[in-house]
Amino acid sequence: MEKLLVSFNDFKKTNKLVVENKFFPFEYDKEIIKSANLSFSFEANKYDDVVNVTGKITGTMSFECSRCLKLFEQEIKIHFECSFTKEEFECDIMEEMRETVLLNIPMKPLCNKDCKGLCPVCGNNKNEKDCFCEQKIKDEFVAEKWSKIKKLKI
Numbered sequence: 001m002e003k004l005l006v007s008f009n010d011f012k013k014t015n016k017l018v019v020e021n022k023f024f025p026f027e028y029d030k031e032i033i034k035s036a037n038l039s040f041s042f043e044a045n046k047y048d049d050v051v052n053v054t055g056k057i058t059g060t061m062s063f064e065c066s067r068c069l070k071l072f073e074q075e076i077k078i079h080f081e082c083s084f085t086k087e088e089f090e091c092d093i094m095e096e097m098r099e100t101v102l103l104n105i106p107m108k109p110l111c112n113k114d115c116k117g118l119c120p121v122c123g124n125n126k127n128e129k130d131c132f133c134e135q136k137i138k139d140e141f142v143a144e145k146w147s148k149i150k151k152l153k154i
């Protein structure tokens with residue numbers, strides 16, 4: 001992944017560095033994230049021996065719902081902050097942003113917190129229509145249990 005280094009060398013003539021609306025070349029694990037279109041902005045301020053960076057990452061990302069497997073898009077608005085000292089000298093802002101995004105996205109994405117998922121029997125998406133497979137299995141189980149009990153009595 002490409003780096004974006006901010007170092008004390010950037011503050012020879014100024015105490016403030018502003019970067020606005022740049023494309024964020026975010027690299028990700030395709031298992032969880034299906035697409036990402038992100039930009040970032042930040043401001044770096046130097047105070048004597050320390051540089052404070054504050055910024056935001058915005059855009060959209062798409063995920064596959066972990067319950068119903070449907071692709072869905074989500075707005076992203078993540079704030080990030082980091083700082084480094086004169087001894088550390090520099091900081092890779094790309095890496096800081098990558099870690100922040102990864103910490104802020106769900107490990108098990110859901111298209112909707114109430115997503116009903118797929119039927120384990122017929123594979124139907126239960127958000128779109130109801131099927132009664134699970135109820136049927138439950139009914140059959142109960143019926144079978146009763147028939148055994150009846151047999152015992154005889």
Ligand SMILES: [Zn+2]
Nearest residue numbers: 065068111115
């Ligand atoms: Zn879902």
Ligand SMILES: [Zn+2]
Nearest residue numbers: 119122131133
């Ligand atoms: Zn079903």
